[in-house]
Amino acid sequence: MPQLIFINLPVADLSRSIAFYEAVGAIRNQACSDDTAACMVLSDVIHVMLLTHDKWRTFTDRQIPDAHASAQVLLCLSRDSREAVNAVVDQAGGAGGRIDPNPTQDYGFMYGRSYADPDGHIWEAMWMDPAAVPNL
Structure with a gap:
């Protein structure tokens, strides 16, 4: 499994x-x-x-941080293309999320954008050209 x-x-x-x-x-x-x-x-x-x-x-007695004001983690998921990155960020914006709380990253072989959910948790969507990094 x-x-x-x-x-x-x-x-x-x-x-x-x-x-x-x-x-x-x-x-x-x-x-x-x-x-x-x-x-x-x-x-x-x-x-x-x-x-x-x-x-x-x-589950824990630790304080719940305000994710709109601080960040403990950045969650990143890969996408199949640059277009798929843009599409999920657009979907997040249309569903009430904040688009691009972090700057867009465009390195040619790698492209990423981000969105925050309604509670402020930041998700990054990224595409990487598999030819540029063959060991991943």
């Missing part, structure tokens, strides 16, 4: 966050979701667990 990743994110409004992640291509796994959490499937191995603040607090 391949190793799976579950990214846990605290969210202020679970319904709003579910709608946002569905708009950028995630599929909700109903079997792992309830009124306090939603499992959003991005790929066979990547899952985002959206947790209400109360649910989050059952």
Whole structure:
């Protein structure tokens, strides 16, 4: 079995966050979701667990940071093309996300943009020419 990743994110409004992640291509796994959490499937191995603040607090006693004002992580997912990078950023903007909270990166062989979800969590979308980096 391949190793799976579950990214846990605290969210202020679970319904709003579910709608946002569905708009950028995630599929909700109903079997792992309830009124306090939603499992959003991005790929066979990547899952985002959206947790209400109360649910989050059952996992840790650490303070929930304001992701609009600070960043603990930047999450980056690859895309198949430059056009696919632009498309997901546009989808995020149309779903209420903030487009390009970080500068666009264009190095010719690599292209990336970013968006923030409604809670301020930053996602980067990037494309890299496989011929430029053959060992990835």
